[in-house]
Amino acid sequence: MDPVAGVIAEYNPFHYGHAHHLARTREVLAGAPVVCVMSGHITQRGQFALCEKHARARMALAGGADLVLELPAVFACASAERFARAGVSLLAATGVVTHLSFGSEAGALAPLREAADAMADADFPAQVKGQLRHGLSYAAACQRAYEARLGRPAPFLRAPNNILGLAYLKALHALGDPLVPLTVPRLGADHDDPQPRAPFASASFLRRRLSEGLPVAGLFPPDAQAVWDTERAAGRAPMREAAWADMCLSHLRRLGAADFARLPDVTEGLEFRLAAAARRSATMEDFYRLAATRRYTLARVRRIALCAFLGLTPPGPDTPPYLRVLAAGPGGLPLLRRMKQTASRPLLVKPAFARRLGPDAAHCFAQEVRVTDLFALGFPLPARRAGGSEWTTGPAIFSTV
Secondary structure, eight states, X not given: OOOOEEEEEOOTTOOHHHHHHHHHHHHHTTTOOXXXXXXXXXXTTSSBOSSOHHHHHXXXXXXXXXXXXXXXXXXXXXXXXXXXXXXXXXXXXXXXXXXXXXXXXXXXXXXXXXXXXHHTSTTHHHHHHHHHTTTOOHHHHHHHHHHHHHTSOOGGGGSHHHHHHHHHHHHXXXXXXXXXXXXXXOOSSOTTOSSOBTTBOOHHHHHHHHHTTOOOTTTSOHHHHHHHHHHHHTTOOSOOTHHHHHHHHHHHHTOOHHHHHTSTTOOTTHHHHHHHHHHHOSSHHHHXXXXXXXXXXXXXXXXXXXXXXXXXXXXXXXXXXXXXXEEEOTTTHHHHHHHHHHOSSOEESSGGGGGGOOHHHHHHHHHHHHHHHHHGGGOSSGGGOOSOHHHHOOOEEOSOO
């Protein structure tokens, strides 16, 4: 079978580093088409995306992707392990993707494979648990436990893309190695670098500039800029975080410790800390400050709060129950035709197809509808804030460049 690359991303927004990753992936795989699994309206750090998901999918097509599939909200707003497992399982479920490509600070598979293999050992969870007793976050505890086994420091495990790459390798192993991994060295600005290294700027830098209406010339790909300009002119960007902050805190105030305990990633008594923080906080920033600790990171607390506000609960399966198409270009259309025969999960090309889904998949799609309706409340133009668009917005399909 000819190679087809798979990529898991957020593209919030798409930038030059992403374009480099896609171009280098194609180069390594002799021009192979690229299928992206992309987060929808919420992200892994527990925030709404900067702009609408179909717009970000169009940015991805313009930047070198051929087909963009959606990572459902409940799996996008999740720990690195759940995020990675869900993305890998979707790529494998297409029946056409052969490779998984990801960016990393390490730029090589060997050290990441060595760490992933060690963490797959039966005694490793107990070693991590021992480190957690010192108040470390899960990622830090994994690093400390691995360093103890290795007998030397492993600073590469502090780098965010290496951590996610490790999660991808662990997910591949857990799912029976359905895809061949490859990694591309990350170039330019670091993950949350406050300053760009032209032309590479971090997504967080671009989000901040775009949200404030500041210029990003030379740091934002022209095609992505064109999509952004269209969304902004239409009153759909940038997403206003303040639009939902008070609503979220209001919802959290209604929850007791038992309600928090039922949410994903709430363990070991964290529910009591969250309930107390909700009562004592005057703003969401207060809530994050009171609830987050070295053990319970800000990103984890943000995810829990957003899942609570949106009512996100995992479906029966522990991986996404369908393949949802957000965008397809000329190189993606042949893949879509093949997927109609090879996909191992329902393929949703039009929103109406969701009406044919079984109970678990229908539950997952219903949550997506709710997320999109609440996301729309953050649009700058009031006339754009009506709900219902999840059922009326189809994928962006381009048969020619």
